[in-house]
Amino acid sequence: MARPPKQPREEAAGWQSRLAAAELLHATLDKGVDLEVAQGKSRNFDRLEGPDRGFARAIAGAALRGVGRIDWALSGMLDRPMADIQPEVRALLRAGAAQLWMLDVAPHAAVSATVEAARNWPGATKGGGLINAVLRRAGREMEAFQTAPPASVWPDWLAAKLKSALGPERADAMAELQLEEPPVDLSLKPGVDAVELAGMLGGEVLPTGTVRVKAGMKLGELPGYAAGDWWVQDAAAALAAVLLDAKADEAVADLCAAPGGAAMQLAAAGAKLTAVDMSRQRLALLRETMQRTRLPMEVVEADAREWRPAAPLDAVLLDAPCSALGTLRRYPEGAWRRDPKDLARLPAIQRSLVDAAGEMLRPGGRLVYCVSTPAAEEGREVIEAAFAGGGWRRVKITAGELPGFGHALTDDGDVITAPPMRDSKVADAEKIVAEPIKSDVFYIARLERTKL
Ligand SMILES: C[S@@+](CC[C@H](N)C(=O)[O-])C[C@H]1O[C@@H](n2cnc3c(N)ncnc32)[C@H](O)[C@@H]1O
Incomplete structure (x- = not known):
């Protein structure tokens, strides 16, 4: 008897987004291409439109933020190290795990669409079985990711560095924060109504006056952009200039x-x-931002170690x-990608x-020094070296100057804007004046010049 004709295989919906996300992961993690550049070069990503494109970006973004922890959790489900898996298959496993563990995609959809993506990617066609088996198990075993050490989001050397800078619990809180998609923060020109702008953008006003909106919006099309009402600046990055407290003229x-x-x-x-830069x-x-905001300043292209002003300054x-x-x-x-040896020169x-x-x-002039790292050798130790050289005194930063960032004040009167410890009420509750703001991590110190 003749066999019934083979039914055409049904394609799982949405495999194109998974393929594009995996292609971005392959480019960034295996070939060292920046995500922005990879997005411009990926044909599969380029073909996507609207929500599919946004979804591919969301998968790739989540997988990149969590890749260390994803690999840590997946390694218990594999019979060989991640490093020994075909790069395209590895990228699809990571994209699949990010959907399951970080983006709450229903397991059936995540698994079938990711397996379908493997069928459509020449380097991964033989990996469909492995991807299917591992991702099915990953869908059942959410706790593999949830109970993984938070600091596994970083390479070991970096986890050790951040733990030594912040203590293990606060480093863990920073690692957990890395799993969240960062919002976009806007600093406002004086006179712009923060509440009104936040209302128009569906955002919120932080205690510092920053307006926080969701990631993924086309910034150039938002109200107030062309008029120069605001510019993008993380809420913690905005603290340094506030703490310098520059006066008119x-x-x-x-x-x-x-x-x-x-x-x-x-x-x-x-x-x-x-x-100066x-x-x-x-x-x-x-x-560009200066022209858009019409805020006046003199711009100098120079090495600040050599440039000197015509007359002594009030603040730097x-x-x-x-x-x-x-x-x-x-x-x-x-x-x-970072090599710890490269950081030693900083x-x-x-x-x-x-x-x-x-x-x-x-x-009597003021200096605010800041770096976007909590590492003591780039922060506190640089300032201690300045004190040892003489001619400076510390002007302690106070809790009252830090709405929403009370958790960031150090015992020395400096600031480290790492998130507070998980589940902690924060030892010194008096330091907290508002809900702790989640932000990038900056070290900030304020000094006064005592002699020339
Ligand atoms: C962290 S970014 C500054 C961000 C900036 N404060 C802002 O709010 O947008 C550091 C900048 O320092 C500049 N830079 C590095 N070494 C420098 C030097 N020796 N002299 C002047 N600028 C330098 C870099 O080009 C870079 O733009």
Whole structure:
């Protein structure tokens, strides 16, 4: 008897988004391409539109933020190390796990669409069986991810560094925060109504006055963008300029100014601002924002270790070049590319920039130093070295200056904006003046020049 004709195989819906997400993961994690660049180059991503495109981006973003923890949890379900798995298959496993464990996609949909994506990706066609088996198990065993060590989101050397900087519990809280998609924070030009803007954008006003909106919006199309009413700046990144407290007509320099968030704040405060940066490319971004916001400042392309003002300054902001470990939640793939040896050169540069700032300030002039990392060697130890050299005193930051960031105040009167410990009421409840703001992690210290 003739066999009945084979039924055409039904395609699982949405496999194209999974394929595009896996292609982005393969490009970023296996080939070292930045996510933005990978999005521009991926044909499968390029073909997607609307929600499918957003979904592919969401899968890739989640998988990148959680990849260390995903791999940790998947390794218990595999008979060989992740490193020995075909790269395309590995990327699909990670994309599948991110859907199941981080994005709450229904297991049936996540598994079938990811397996279908394997069938449509030449490098992964033989991996469908493995992907199917592992992701089915992953769908049943959510706890493999939930109970994985939080710090497994980072390479071991980095987890050790952040634990030593913050203590294990606060480092764990920072690791947990990395799993969340970071929102977009907006700093407002004076006179712009924060409540009204937040209402129009479906966002919220933070205790600092920052307006926080969901990620993924087309910023250039939002109300107030073209009019220059706001610029993008993480809520913690906005603290440094606030703590410098620049007054109208004070002579102020922002020594590492590009792309310009803090410079806009200082100009908006009415300071006579010189914005210095050595990167022409990044200064172009600052100039764009300056033109959009129409905030006045002098822009200088120079190495701040060599540039000097014509007359002593009242205040200097130094947002020094650093390892940027505090912004990993926005660029998580960076964690897997950084070489700890590259970070060793930074403290010497940071110290020489502080020395340069000292030569620019009048006696009694103020310096706010900040770096987007909690690592002591780039933060507290740089400031201690400045004190050891003489000519500086610390001007302690106080809780009253930190609405929503009370948890960030250190015993020395500096700031480290790492999230508070999980489930903790925070030891010193008096420091808390509002719901703790989740943010990037900055170290900030405020100093006064005591002599020339
Ligand atoms: C963390 S970013 C500054 C961000 C900026 N404060 C803002 O709010 O947008 C550090 C900047 O320092 C600049 N930079 C690094 N070394 C420098 C130096 N020696 N002199 C001047 N700028 C420098 C980099 O080009 C980079 O734009």
